[in-house]
Amino acid sequence: MKPALHHQARMRRVLEHIEHHLHQPLNLDELSRVAACSKFHFHRQFSATFGLSVQRYIQLARMKRASYQLAYRAAHSVTGVALDAGYAAPDAFARAFRQRFGQSPSSFRLTPHWQPWLAALEPLNHARSTLMHPVYNANDVTIRTVPATPVGIMSHRGDPALLGATVQRFIAWRQAAGLHPKNSPTFNVWYSERQPASPDDYHVDLCAGTRGPIEAHGAEVVAGEIPGGRCAVLRVTGHTDNLEPAALFLYRDWLPASGETTRDFPVYCQRIKFFPEVPEHETVAEVFLPLR
Structure with missing residues (x-):
């Protein structure tokens, strides 16, 4: 070494x-x-x-x-x-x-x-994300056909620094709806970069998988779907607060070399192991790039 x-x-x-x-x-x-x-x-x-x-x-x-x-x-x-x-x-x-x-x-x-x-x-x-940044290669990416997943969606639009408040409301809603992460998958769908040129342009959907009708939480939660289809999947372990490097690797390095083309749905992730239930270096998320 x-x-x-x-x-x-x-x-x-x-x-x-x-x-x-x-x-x-x-x-x-x-x-x-x-x-x-x-x-x-x-x-x-x-x-x-x-x-x-x-x-x-x-x-x-x-x-x-x-x-x-x-x-x-x-x-x-x-x-x-x-x-x-x-x-x-x-x-x-x-x-x-x-x-x-x-x-x-x-x-x-x-x-x-x-x-x-x-x-x-x-x-x-x-210290964690910049000085000890992860390194990915093509062997870390798998192509998977995923099923469509009905979800309840709470959108966050605007300053990413205020995302924590939306996360609080999302957790409160899913607890009231009985959608525990152990039996209800958790997704984030990114419609913008992590740090867009203007904070007002930041947009991410927080989603919880559902099996029945959505109980609205005010006007914030709507029914939607994570569409099924082929996806390039990159599994990330540890310090999953910032998944932008994983998404950038898929777009910048993996996609041009793969010969694949993207489907008309944004890049998204599924949160699998959560902090603080596990130490930060044991958190797990999978980043999905939808493909044709």
Whole structure:
């Protein structure tokens, strides 16, 4: 293995270890052993690789998981989220959460301020998605004929920074409708790029598979369908917040070399394993490029 790839593999092991043990104490000795590196050099290598210290990375990873539990998992109590984040008392967690995101945990649960939340987590997301970006090749793509799937659709149009609020409403609707992800497939259909030239042009549909009539949630949920047919499918494991690199690979690299042509339906994904139910590096999504 080339030295650069060997270094990256060691750092990946460290990130996976951190995510598996976010609810436990983590120290420099332990992480340097995982990296097979001297503890006297490990923290500098980590900072040089990811652009932030080990301790800050751990704190941000814990706060990201805690914020997901607060916003999207109503069954998790604030006290339980605090303990899971490694805090012995809810008040210490509340102070740290407010310092990071500008809101108390209870306030964030009710009305998250998504733009400050995104800004606070940008160093973490940059470390994961930019510095440790995935590499795909043609062998990772399969061609699959998929059946048509009836779905309930909630559209998000406008600033992608506010997508979290739509996700909250979508989760609340599917829970009320009894459409649990274990028996109701989850899809995202992208009608725009992840970061269009104008935020107003951003458009994504959040979809849950259904077996019967759709119970409307105000005027937000409508009945629709993920059409059946041939698709190029690329499976992505780990840090599936940003699937744009996978979609770009299909369009830029795989499609021109394949001799295939696209069908008149946008690229979409199916979410299979979700954060925070599993650590972020174990999340799974499949990206579908519809073909003729």
